[in-house]
Amino acid sequence: MTTAEIQLKPKDYASEAHPDWCPGCGDFGILNAVKQALAELAIEPHKVGIFSGIGCSGKIAHYLKTYGFHTLHGRVLPVASGAKLVNEELTVLAMGGDGDGYGIGAGYFVNTGRRNLDMTYMVFNNGVYGLTKGQASPTRQRGEKTKSMSAPEIQDNINPIGMAVSAGYTFIARGYAMDVKGLKELVVAAINHKGTSFIDVLQPCPVYNDIQTMEWFSGRDRPGRSPRVYKLTDDKSFDPVVHDPSDAAEIVAKKQAALGKSYEWGDQIPIGLLYKIDLPTYEDRMRQRRGIEPGAEAKSIIKDSMPGQDITSTLEQYR
Amino acid sequence: MTVTNKLSWMIGGPQGSGINVSADVFAKACVRSGLRVFSNIEYHSNIMGRHSYFRVRVNEKPIQSHVEPVDLLLALDRETLFGDVDAPYQTHRGHVHRLVDGGGIILDAELGVEIDEIGRDDVKIYAVPYAEILREGVARAGADYNSKRHDIMRNMVSVAASFALVHMDMDQIVALLREKLGEHRQDLVDLNGHVLAATADFMKENYPDPFAVNINPVEVDKAPLYMRGADAVALGKVHAGCSLQTYYPIAPATEESVVLEQIKDDYPIIVLQAEDEIACVNQAVGAAHAGARASTSTSGPGFALMIEGLGFAAITEAPGPVVCLYQRGGPSTGLPTRGGQTDLRLALQPGHGEFPHILIAPGDLAECFELTYNAFNYADSYHVPVVVLLDRVLAAGHWTIDDFDRDHLDVTFGPRYDPDKSLEGDTYRRHLLTESGVSPRSIPGEPGGMFVTTSDEHTESGKISEGIVNRLNQMDKRMGKLQVIADEIPEEVKWNLHGPSDADLTVVAWGSTKGAIIDAMDTLKRRKNIIVNFLQIRMMRPFPTDAIAGILTKCENVVVFEDNYSGQLRDLITQSTGIKIEKLVVKYDGRPFSQTEIEIGILNAISEHAEKRLVLSHE
Numbered sequence: 056m057t058t059a060e061i062q063l064k065p066k067d068y069a070s071e072a073h074p075d076w077c078p079g080c081g082d083f084g085i086l087n088a089v090k091q092a093l094a095e096l097a098i099e100p101h102k103v104g105i106f107s108g109i110g111c112s113g114k115i116a117h118y119l120k121t122y123g124f125h126t127l128h129g130r131v132l133p134v135a136s137g138a139k140l141v142n143e144e145l146t147v148l149a150m151g152g153d154g155d156g157y158g159i160g161a162g163y164f165v166n167t168g169r170r171n172l173d174m175t176y177m178v179f180n181n182g183v184y185g186l187t188k189g190q191a192s193p194t195r196q197r198g199e200k201t202k203s204m205s206a207p208e209i210q211d212n213i214n215p216i217g218m219a220v221s222a223g224y225t226f227i228a229r230g231y232a233m234d235v236k237g238l239k240e241l242v243v244a245a246i247n248h249k250g251t252s253f254i255d256v257l258q259p260c261p262v263y264n265d266i267q268t269m270e271w272f273s274g275r276d277r278p279g280r281s282p283r284v285y286k287l288t289d290d291k292s293f294d295p296v297v298h299d300p301s302d303a304a305e306i307v308a309k310k311q312a313a314l315g316k317s318y319e320w321g322d323q324i325p326i327g328l329l330y331k332i333d334l335p336t337y338e339d340r341m342r343q344r345r346g347i348e349p350g351a352e353a354k355s356i357i358k359d360s361m362p363g364q365d366i367t368s369t370l371e372q373y374r
Numbered sequence: 375m376t377v378t379n380k381l382s383w384m385i386g387g388p389q390g391s392g393i394n395v396s397a398d399v400f401a402k403a404c405v406r407s408g409l410r411v412f413s414n415i416e417y418h419s420n421i422m423g424r425h426s427y428f429r430v431r432v433n434e435k436p437i438q439s440h441v442e443p444v445d446l447l448l449a450l451d452r453e454t455l456f457g458d459v460d461a462p463y464q465t466h467r468g469h470v471h472r473l474v475d476g477g478g479i480i481l482d483a484e485l486g487v488e489i490d491e492i493g494r495d496d497v498k499i500y501a502v503p504y505a506e507i508l509r510e511g512v513a514r515a516g517a518d519y520n521s522k523r524h525d526i527m528r529n530m531v532s533v534a535a536s537f538a539l540v541h542m543d544m545d546q547i548v549a550l551l552r553e554k555l556g557e558h559r560q561d562l563v564d565l566n567g568h569v570l571a572a573t574a575d576f577m578k579e580n581y582p583d584p585f586a587v588n589i590n591p592v593e594v595d596k597a598p599l600y601m602r603g604a605d606a607v608a609l610g611k612v613h614a615g616c617s618l619q620t621y622y623p624i625a626p627a628t629e630e631s632v633v634l635e636q637i638k639d640d641y642p643i644i645v646l647q648a649e650d651e652i653a654c655v656n657q658a659v660g661a662a663h664a665g666a667r668a669s670t671s672t673s674g675p676g677f678a679l680m681i682e683g684l685g686f687a688a689i690t691e692a693p694g695p696v697v698c699l700y701q702r703g704g705p706s707t708g709l710p711t712r713g714g715q716t717d718l719r720l721a722l723q724p725g726h727g728e729f730p731h732i733l734i735a736p737g738d739l740a741e742c743f744e745l746t747y748n749a750f751n752y753a754d755s756y757h758v759p760v761v762v763l764l765d766r767v768l769a770a771g772h773w774t775i776d777d778f779d780r781d782h783l784d785v786t787f788g789p790r791y792d793p794d795k796s797l798e799g800d801t802y803r804r805h806l807l808t809e810s811g812v813s814p815r816s817i818p819g820e821p822g823g824m825f826v827t828t829s830d831e832h833t834e835s836g837k838i839s840e841g842i843v844n845r846l847n848q849m850d851k852r853m854g855k856l857q858v859i860a861d862e863i864p865e866e867v868k869w870n871l872h873g874p875s876d877a878d879l880t881v882v883a884w885g886s887t888k889g890a891i892i893d894a895m896d897t898l899k900r901r902k903n904i905i906v907n908f909l910q911i912r913m914m915r916p917f918p919t920d921a922i923a924g925i926l927t928k929c930e931n932v933v934v935f936e937d938n939y940s941g942q943l944r945d946l947i948t949q950s951t952g953i954k955i956e957k958l959v960v961k962y963d964g965r966p967f968s969q970t971e972i973e974i975g976i977l978n979a980i981s982e983h984a985e986k987r988l989v990l991s992h993e
Contacts, residue, residue, distance in 0.1 A: 101821045122818040123826030127686050133653040137660030140644055141618050145818050166649035357665040359642035360617035362785040366609050369637055373599040
């Protein structure tokens with residue numbers, strides 16, 4: 056069946072399981088955006104692998120009717136990468152919280168950026184460890200004290216977008232969980248992108264994050280009640296796309312611009328695409344080494360690697 | 375009297391001086407001469423300068439271990455002879471004391487070693503002027519001597535001198551160098567040929583008397599394979615259809631992954647160097663779930679990081695991965711380049727919580743190949759992680775074998791999801807309760823086979839559940855696999871009783887000590903009429919309790935040999951069977967058992983006043 060013939064709706068990706076997230080949780084927005092994106096792309100559910108970490112966000116694998124792997128705290132990227140390496144026909148989406156991805160899984164966040172496997176990683180960034188009842192996450196700013204912290208944070212926060220830029224991600228975006236339509240568009244673009252896409256999704260935690268609340272993001276405390284989040288597409292001077300991937304100067308300039316945007320916080324928080332470059336994927340590079348033309352149709356290695364490989368020629372070299 | 379085709383050869387020198395290539399050339403030439411070889415290197419965790427040595431033992435019949443006495447010692451420096459005498463704390467005495475009566479030392483005449491210094495009038499010194507011969511060889515080739523370009527062949531003078539002493543054909547070296555260097559470096563091959571000829575002439579002129587050992591080629595149809603256990607493991611993986619190997623560099627496990635890196639483009643296998651061992655194991659788990667036969671290899675420190683991933687693999691019932699654990703001397707960083715059988719206890723319980731896994735320990739080349747191959751069948755059949763327990767000797771030691779018998783190897787997969795058998799209105803359940811505990815499996819991408827699984831306790835459908843009845847059912851399902859595995863895997867895989875059923879002494883051991891034990895049994899029988907049998911345990915989990923108990927209760931005198939401090943296998947036997955074994959021979963100096971040491975241990979065990987816990991050490 057060709058894509059054009061398939062009619063899929065967001066509800067076709069909904070499992071029977073009832074989400075047990077708290078009312079008002081940003082996770083609902085992300086779940087809806089993902090379902091809408093998959094339906095828009097008309098990727099049949101059995102061709103999707105959802106990999107999630109541990110925490111409130113990790114439960115999303117249970118709420119989608121696809122292949123779902125609710126993995127370990129911090130290890131979602133290695134698990135997803137391993138699956139994608141051998142089964143490259145699968146559309147792979149990895150998801151997890153900010154503690155999961157930027158704390159315990161920071162090493163995998165950085166190193167996955169080096170490979171450029173064709174998959175998408177979404178981080179549900181709410182600034183707290185929700186499921187363990189509200190401890191500060193690596194994105195918590197110095198001096199802030201949410202309600203379950205006993206004292207203000209004395210460590211500095213990390214900059215996920217900046218880390219992604221330096222790690223080599225080829226598609227970097229920031230979404231906002233309460234802007235489902237905008238997030239859906241980012242997810243569609245991320246999945247369409249050939250290479251590893253990263254979306255940092257800002258979201259309120261209505262129970263534990265009493266600083267960056269939904270009201271705060273929407274700027275209800277500000278004069279004129281103007282929202283704190285703004286869309287990068289509204290900034291006509293900002294172009295996140297590298298138009299000539301062989302131009303080293305353009306790459307550096309676009310990375311610097313993305314990095315600059317990543318430090319905007321407080322009253323002006325940009326959301327949308329921050330950086331994008333088309334480079335050969337890890338799969339392309341593997342195929343190239345095997346003498347297969349770039350752009351050849353993806354064929355998973357598991358279809359070739361049957362037991363009983365003839366090793367005679369290698370053995371003879373040991374005599 | 376000259377001995378034919380029984381030689382214990384050793385080359386020693388600073389790390390980085392090319393002793394590996396020298397030993398490789400010598401050993402391979404013996405292999406090409408139809409002989410059997412065991413060789414093993416000992417080296418420091420260092421790139422340049424520290425003392426390392428390579429032993430090559432040659433025989434007409436299969437041998438699988440080294441012996442302590444050395445017939446011929448090739449010394450590239452003074453430390454090889456006398457040890458690190460100038461160090462603030464001397465760590466070794468060198469190797470002169472290991473020479474047999476009538477043995478020989480080949481050394482560089484320019485080292486200025488006086489005969490008196492050696493302190494042995496029963497050994498022969500062959501002082502060879504390496505630089506002079508090198509210059510002579512270069513001149514014969516019609517080239518101008520250039521130290522930067524030519525000194526690299528210095529070792530070849532040493533190896534060639536040993537060839538001359540044992541009457542081996544120099545053309546063997548030339549042929550091997552041609553293979554190594556390739557046709558396009560024929561100039562280098564020729565140059566080496568002249569250096570070898572100059573060495574041969576020097577030896578004939580100055581040392582015409584026959585040496586105590588000579589090598590006489592044996593007619594064989596085909597030279598045997600000469601390789602390390604790590605090579606056999608790598609080939610076992612490829613033959614099994616493994617499509618992903620992940621690794622993080624670590625001694626001594628890296629040897630295996632380097633082999634796979636070298637051959638990866640010839641086979642459908644992806645070899646990925648990951649960012650750490652946690653990534654390695656989880657990539658392999660993800661790949662196993664996604665339809666691959668997947669594996670990773672590491673050593674103790676890496677395995678300590680991987681255990682989180684093994685629990686994850688087990689609770690989500692991934693078909694694997696296969697994890698090869700090459701033990702080294704621990705704890706912590708320990709003895710990075712030295713050996714030991716120190717991680718059995720860790721490998722028996724690799725993680726928190728209770729979950730099933732399979733633990734197997736090969737002891738030689740054939741077992742490295744076949745058990746690794748089978749490990750993938752087990753992973754696919756039972757949806758459990760499989761740990762293959764190896765060690766430094768298996769990683770770096772070389773053996774000869776005619777071939778790997780592959781005709782009898784079969785392929786087994788566990789039950790597969792069958793869309794035709796799905797009940798109307800019933801959705802597929804990845805963790806379906808079944809009699810065997812193994813649930814039919816679908817592969818991501820298959821229509822209708824969609825499932826969710828989780829590292830949380832879950833229902834048959836993979837949904838998180840903390841319900842009591844469900845917990846009991848799922849625990850019983852997973853843990854019950856151990857009994858199914860124990861029932862289905864044949865006894866001959868799990869253990870082997872080598873030698874007669876009735877013996878003066880029963881040796882119990884596992885892993886790489888097998889070779890030295892088999893060699894010692896043979897020698898003790900021939901020389902002293904001591905009859906020993908050897909119970910080799912190859913599967914530690916599930917443990918073949920009944921069979922082992924049955925054998926041991928019939929044995930009057932039992933001794934366990936282990937390359938660790940505490941006797942980890944002995945404890946496992948006691949824990950599983952209730953049988954207490956009094957006699958233990960251990961080594962924890964990071965060096966493998968030699969045949970000689972096994973003989974010492976056996977003689978102790980059969981003596982009237984046997985030491986209950988005999989500690990052996992190399993120095």
